[in-house]
Structure formats: C-alpha cells, structure tokens
C-alpha cells in the first residue's frame with residue numbers, strides 16, 4: 001500500500017476548500033437559474049450544473065483523479081445505473 | 097489456537113466479556129453479534145404481525161384502535177425488512193462464511209465491518225424509539241404526500257432507515273472487495289461456492305441502489321422540516337417522483353433479500369443430493385442477471401398510481417423478463433435432485449420447503465406483473481400474501497435452512513434433528529394456513545392495511561388467524577430447539593453433512609485464525625469425491 005500511496009499526488013486542504021467554495025457557487029447559480037422561469041432552461045441548466053458538480057465531487061473528494069485501473073472503471077457502473085434509471089423515469093414523466 | 101475446543105468463541109486466556117464481542121473485528125464474532133441482534137428483532141416483528149392478525153379476529157376494535165393498527169403494520173414492515181430480512185443472510189452467514197469459503201482469514205475491512213454492526217444497532221434503536229414517541233403510520237413505504245403531513249414521528253423513522261442503509265452499504269463494499277482481493281490461490285471465480293456468487297451479486301445491489309434510498313429519505317426529511325416542495329403537490333412537487341426514487345431502491349432490495357437465500361439453497365441441495373450441482377455457471381450468471389434486470393422493474397409497483405401507460409408497458413415487460421433467471425435457478429435445483437442419492441436431513445427439508453414456497457411467491461408475482469390483472473389486485477391481500485411468500489416463505493425459510501445447516505459449525509454443537517424436522521413441518525403448514533387464504537381474500541377484494549373487514553371475509557380471515565398461531569408455535573419449537581442445541585447440544589463433528597466447501601475443513605467451531613497457513617484450492621466446491 002505504502003509505495004502506491006507515495007506515487008499518488010496528495011490533495012491539499014487548500015484544494016478541498018477551493019473546490020468546496022466552487023461547489024457552493026454553483027449551487028447558488030442553480031438556485032438563481034431555476035428562479036428565472038424561462039421555460040426549458042429551468043430544467044436543462046440545473047441538470048447541467050449538477051453534472052458539473054458531480055464531476056468535481058467524484059474527481060476531488062472521492063479521489064478518482066488520483067485513482068487508476070479498475071477503481072476508475074467501477075464508476076461506469078454508477079453512470080450506467082444512473083442513465084438507465086433516468087431513462088426509465090422519463091418513460092413515465094414524458095408520456096403522462 | 098485455543099485447545100479447549102472453544103475456537104473463536106473462547107477468550108484464549110484473555111477475558112471473554114461483552115466488550116470482547118461488541119468491539120471485535122473478527123468476522124466470525126461479528127456474524128454472531130448480527131445473529132443475536134437480528135433474531136431479537138425478528139421476535140419483535142413476529143409479535144407485531146401476530147397481534148395484527150389477532151386484531152382481526154372479530155369486527156370493530158378488538159385489541160387495538162385503527163391508529164394503532166396503522167402504526168403496527170408500519171413498524172412490522174420496517175422491522176421485518178430493514179432489521180431482519182435485508183441484513184439477515186449477508187450479515188450473519190455472509191460475514192461468518194464468505195471469508196472462510198474463499199480461503200481468507202477475514203474480510204478486507206474488518207473495522208468497517210464492525211462499524212456496520214454499530215450502524216445497524218443505532219438504526220434499530222432509532223426505529224424502536226419511535227415506538228415510544230409516536231410511531232409512524234405511513235406504512236413501510238413512507239409514501240408522499242401523506243408522509244409529509246402526518247403528525248407522527250416520520251422523520252425519525254425515516255432517519256433510522258437511512259442509518260440502516262449506511263450499514264448495508266458498508267457490508268456490500270466489504271464483500272465486493274473481499275471477493276476480488278482475498279481469494280486463496282487456486283480459488284478462481286468459477287470455483288467460488290454459489291453462496292459467494294449470490295452474495296457478490298447482492299453486494300453490488302447494496303452499493304448501487306441503497307444510496308438512492310438514502311437521497312430519497314433525506315429529501316423527505318428536508319421536505320418535512322424545510323418544506324422544500326420536491327414531492328408535495330401543494331408546493332409544486334411530484335408525489336410520483338417519490339415512488340420512483342423509493343422503488344428504484346426497494347424493488348432491487350427484494351433481491352437483496354432473496355438472492356442470498358437462493359445462495360444458501362444452492363449450497364444445501366448438492367450436499368444432500370450428493371451430486372455436483374447442475375448448471376453451476378447458469379446459477380452463477382443468473383445471480384448477476386437477477387441483479388441487473390431486477391433493477392429495471394421497479395415501476396410495477398406504480399401501475400395504478402398515476403404513472404404513464406407507456407411506463408407501465410415497459411415495466412410489465414421487464415417484470416416478466418426477470419422471472420427467467422429466477423426460474424433458471426429453480427430448474428437447476430430440481431435437476432440436481434434428479435437421480436441424486438438424497439439424504440433427507442433437516443437443512444434439506446427446509447430447502448424443499450423453500451422451493452415450494454418461493455415458487456408460489458414467484459408465480460403470484462407474475463400474476464401481479466400483468467398490467468390488467470394488477471388493476472384488480474393491487475393493494476389487496478393478494479399482494480400481502482405474495483410478498484410474504486417471497487420474503488418469509490422464500491428468504492426467511494432459506495435463512496432457517498442456513499441456520500440448521502451452519503449453526504453446528506458456528507457453535508460447535510448439534511441441535512435435535514427430530515424436533516427440528518417437526519418444527520419445519522409445523523411452520524410450513526402454519527405458513528400456508530396463514531398466507532394462502534390471503535390470496536383468495538385478495539382476489540375477493542379484501543384491501544391491505546385495513547383494521548376491519550366486511551362480514552363476507554370472516555371465514556377466511558379466521559382460517560388465516562389460526563394459521564398465525566400454528567406458525568408461531570412452529571417458530572417457537574424451532575428456536576427453542578436451536579437455542580438448546582447451541583448451548584447444551586452434543587459436540588458437532590467438523591463435517592456433519594459431508595460438504596465440500598472450505599468451511600467444512602475447519603474444526604467446529606473454527607479457531608481464531610481461520611486458516612493457520614495459506615491453503616491452495618485444487619477442486620471445485622461441489623466435488624464430493626473422497627467425502628462421506
């Protein structure tokens with residue numbers, strides 16, 4: 001374990017704090033955008049912002065940035081599960 | 097190793113008090129911790145079910161008011177699902193036997209394993225605390241918008257389930273990593289016992305699906321406390337979204353309950369038929385198949401709740417599809433029995449009871465999965481009967497089978513086989529007497545979650561109530577016998593059934609270290625050559 005640990009780049013507290021601030025900013029943005037009441041943007045924009053936030057959380061807080069191999073691939077399972085269940089939910093919402 | 101024959105159960109010279117258990121990171125001790133706690137909550141759940149049945153013995157309030165009945169079925173559901181059947185097989189037998197069956201000395205993360213038991217106990221304490229404060233009356237499904245408005249302690253109950261979910265995720269992560277990293281040399285994936293395959297598939301569901309429940313439950317709390325308006329139609333929310341998020345987890349959770357049970361049956365059948373299991377790979381892959389396709393069927397709980405017709409057709413189709421891998425398993429078990437040299441020992445008898453009850457559960461599930469029939473049957477006793485056949489008749493009886501199969505290994509002592517066989521027969525009869533009439537009552541229109549009923553249902557209700565007495569009698573005999581055997585029974589030999597999986601090579605009970613030296617696996621799990 002130790003040798004591998006040394007090969008990895010460590011994430012400093014400053015980075016965590018910065019990313020966290022960025023996430024808060026994005027949250028503020030999506031709250032603002034959803035208040036705009038401008039049709040399609042009200043759904044699309046928060047979803048896009050949320051996706052960006054998710055990427056930051058995965059890469060930095062969940063350390064995927066410094067992981068490699070199988071651990072990176074495992075994230076695919078989550079993504080596929082998310083897309084498939086999202087699609088099935090829309091088979092309801094879109095045809096109601 | 098302790099020479100007194102106490103194995104991991106002994107203190108090995110050091111004090112063997114409570115702390116040496118509740119802070120132990122030994123997977124075997126954690127398995128026992130779970131066993132004791134899970135069975136205690138099972139007693140609570142059975143008592144609630146028993147009292148609910150008793151309430152229906154005559155018309156009007158008999159032993160409780162309507163609001164108490166609502167609280168009872170909610171707590172009964174929460175306790176039975178989240179405190180008993182979801183953790184039962186993975187946390188007890190999985191913890192105890194998964195490392196041993198793959199030739200490892202522990203799970204990958206022993207401390208997380210202990211933490212998962214602590215989370216479990218914390219969740220249990222919270223859930224039972226609602227009993228004193230003002231139990232939730234929403235049903236175990238916590239459907240919005242009622243769950244957002246009722247004055248009972250829903251937030252606390254929901255938070256309890258959230259904590260229990262954390263516990264479940266930790267177990268899942270541990271099992272996946274352990275199976276990947278800690279297999280002994282020679283233990284390829286296709287030499288894994290089918291119980292391990294089943295736990296592996298289950299663990300993936302626990303990891304992928306449980307967080308969705310977690311998010312959903314937190315949203316309920318946020319909505320109750322801050323009124324954020326995600327689910328409440330009065331605030332522009334969508335109550336059907338709640339049902340989606342709930343069932344995206346809770347249907348796969350049915351497979352968290354049943355897959356490990358199927359794994360137990362896949363171990364027991366070949367041992368007592370003295371035959372290599374028929375279709376090893378088909379059973380292994382069907383576990384993954386169930387985990388995969390089973391994640392696409394959740395909408396069958398929502399056919400009549402206002403979801404779209406298109407979604408109904410899609411979900412009905414996938415529901416029929418998921419029956420295939422389940423049927424594959426049943427056919428393979430039966431094919432294994434064909435021309436086997438059958439030994440009618442207790443674990444095997446329980447396994448047969450499982451196959452019968454699970455088949456009824458599965459087939460009634462197909463009936464409910466059909467769109468048009470569902471309109472008539474949804475929210476009736478037919479549903480109540482169906483899921484008890486799956487969860488109790490299936491997963492529960494598989495757990496009992498596992499108890500009679502593995503407890504001698506875990507405690508080093510044998511129970512009385514004759515009494516055990518009788519307890520199986522009594523429970524089996526009681527179970528069918530209790531739940532089969534509910535199928536008919538459901539077809540006749542008796543709705544679920546009602547504390548009273550029309551006179552025309554009296555006869556079958558009475559039969560069903562009598563069944564609950566027979567079942568409880570059978571359970572009492574079963575557990576008294578197991579308890580007595582575990583404490584004072586004759587010593588168990590190391591391989592009482594002639595099993596070929598690795599746990600049967602260890603002494604009963606196993607020592608502190610499972611394997612003194614790393615072993616080399618040279619044959620498959622169902623190769624009985626050279627064994628009795």
Ligand code: HEM
Nearest residue numbers: 145146148149169173176181235236487488544545546564
């Ligand atoms: C002696 C054993 C049992 C008895 C007598 C019993 C009886 C009952 C009764 C009377 C109901 C309420 C029916 C209604 O009015 O709608 C019920 C609901 C339920 N039972 Fe059981 N049950 C037993 C065991 C189990 C087991 C072992 C499980 C799961 C592993 C289980 C899971 C459930 C669930 C999930 C519900 C639905 C609760 C709800 O509607 O929210 N039960 N049971």
Ligand SMILES: [Cu+2]
Nearest residue numbers: 347394396397
């Ligand atoms: Cu379902």
